[in-house]
Amino acid sequence: MRRFTIEEIVRATAAHRVHHNATLAPMRVVTDTRSLEHGDAFLALRGERFDGHEFVADAFAKGAALAIVDRAVVSMADRPVVEVADTLLAYMALASAARARFDGHVIAITGSSGKTTTKHLLSQLLRARYGNRLHVTSANENNEIGVSKLLLESHDDHDVIVVEMGARKYRDIHALVEIAQPHFGLLTNVGEAHLEIVGSRERLAETKWGLFSTGAAPLLNARDRVSQQRAATLGQLPHWYDAMDEDRDDIVRAPFTALIRDEIVVHRELNGRPRRARTELFLPGHHNRVNAAGAAAAAIELGFRLDELAELMPTLTLPEGRYQRHEIPDFITIVYDAYNANASSMRAAIDAFGNENGARHIAVLSSMAELGDESERLHELVGEHLQPAKIDEVLVGGEYAEALERGALRAGFPRDRVWHFTDNHAAALWLLERTKSGDVVLLKGSRRYHMEEILDEVLTACGI
Missing domain, CATH: 3.40.1390.10 (MurE/MurF, N-terminal domain)
Structure with a gap:
């Protein structure tokens, strides 16, 4: 320190x-x-x-x-x-002084969703090379205090700092970047999280784009609309990343890192040939494959070899609270993914869950928070994303349960397959009384609704 x-x-x-x-x-x-x-x-x-x-x-x-x-x-x-x-400004100033003493690389990660997961995946890759010489944001300590603490706890033995940055208000990221002075900035996406606090989509985009305000080399999600629109303003070529089911001839951007089926593909120069290496990735959901591609792109910027990454990819795991499976013997499997939620992460979790093997698929959805004037519409969009062919029953709860239901009905769900729960205890009882052996259950919603209580009650009732 x-x-x-x-x-x-x-x-x-x-x-x-x-x-x-x-x-x-x-x-x-x-x-x-x-x-x-x-x-x-x-x-x-x-x-x-x-x-x-x-x-x-x-x-x-x-x-x-x-x-x-x-x-x-x-x-x-x-x-x-x-x-x-x-004293907060003083703490940040001291953190800035600590950063000035650091001679290694700093990688900053932000985005509306996926930033903590991407940080976790990147940390696993980097730890294989740097060991204790890697310094990483603890948990989700990603505000002014957390970022300052991270920098103040750095020391001369560290070679790389990975700092997660979160935004609670307009232009928050600019202030964090001013302290951390990152060499690389990885933006996972610009979605709907914190719309209520920031004020508008444009202000949210401007806040996230603050990641590059001091010249950090950009790593951008090729599927993110805001990144596509704003990339030309950066003054330097971004390193794009993505995950795809098949090769595409229309990829002309470089540098580009992609996970394509069972390969990792790196395209460093526009007129050059992409390099490939066979690998495997055991993470559920396409969105987590994209997060892993982002982590790989950042590692490549730090000089990782392609064969080195291909060997490490199969070892990657998700952080706690993200798509965690809990198998109850002779009963059901619960997928707990309620660390946090916005419209993008809700839809991604539903897509991943729809591909799970199970007798029946039961989605338990609580509401999302801090979406401002778009709350009703975004909850309806999440409901519309539910496919009756893949999801058998839907339980909805929280402040916007009715909006979730309207969307589900619009998607073609029969009304008798959509259920309301008034609190977590009611949802747990429904699962204990109505599910059968072989069913799979998704728990997804904002942290505000403490959906871990549903998981804990079901596990306790089953003697686990």
Whole structure:
């Protein structure tokens, strides 16, 4: 983890008040007293439900050498203190200073869906070469605090940093990119996630496109409409990626990385011949094949050989909460994919689920969140995506259950095959009472609806 002298802290944060009369050794900067070690600097972040200033006394009691604050605290009397205008901005400034010390490669990943999965797949590829010299965003810590923490935790032994970036409001990605200064930027797609917060599709596209605001070399999903429309504005050739069921003669873009059936194909030069290597990929769903192609494209940019990637592809697995199978002996198989949801990921999960082997296919769908004025329409589109030939029963719940039902009925579902559930307990009871051995069940919806409760209740009832 990076360490700073008090002079470096004052300079990076543009502190307006400094109080100390002791000689301080270079310090780590931490924001959680639970991970604080003797001699650390404690930076008091604040949020909607917490205020780090309330823990300053605890930090000093645990051996903090310095407090970084943006308001006076009684417990700071006669203690080493740096006072700044805003502690979050100070934390980001220190992260930027940490990034300036890093000499390796930085790869940033964002998108409306698939960014955490793509990060996870890329990390598995890179770990095979770099081992502990790889530094990766933990879980989904992808906001200003998470990105700053990642950079501050880097050290000289790291060769590559993979940073996931999420947007909670308009132009958020620009701010994160300014801190991380990525060499490569991988954009999975621009969909509908966070429309309610960002305000419009154009503002959402502009926010995601901020990934390239400092000149990162672009890696783009060849199927993403926004990327197709905006690619010409980049000033450099993007590295496109895709997954396809068959070779296509109309692919004229290069560089291009594709997974085509049982091959990985890399087309580096427009007039050159593509290179190929046989491989296998054991990930469910076409959307995850596309994510894997994106991970492969990023690895190629870091100099991975084609044969190296072909050997690693069969070892790739999905992160927790993404299309996880839970097989209950002599009963049903549940596919849990409710880490999060937007219209694109809902449709992708439904497509993958429709290809599962099973006696009957039962889709349990909760609503999506943060879609703004388009909520009703997007839920109807998801419902319309359900194919009666592939899905036997549909359970709908959440705020937009009726919109999901309207779409399903429009897709041709008989009304007696669409069911409403009022809460997760009701959905679990329906599954326990009405499913039969050999059935497969999909659980998909926004995290807001805690669909893991359905999974847990069914597994517990079955003694698992």
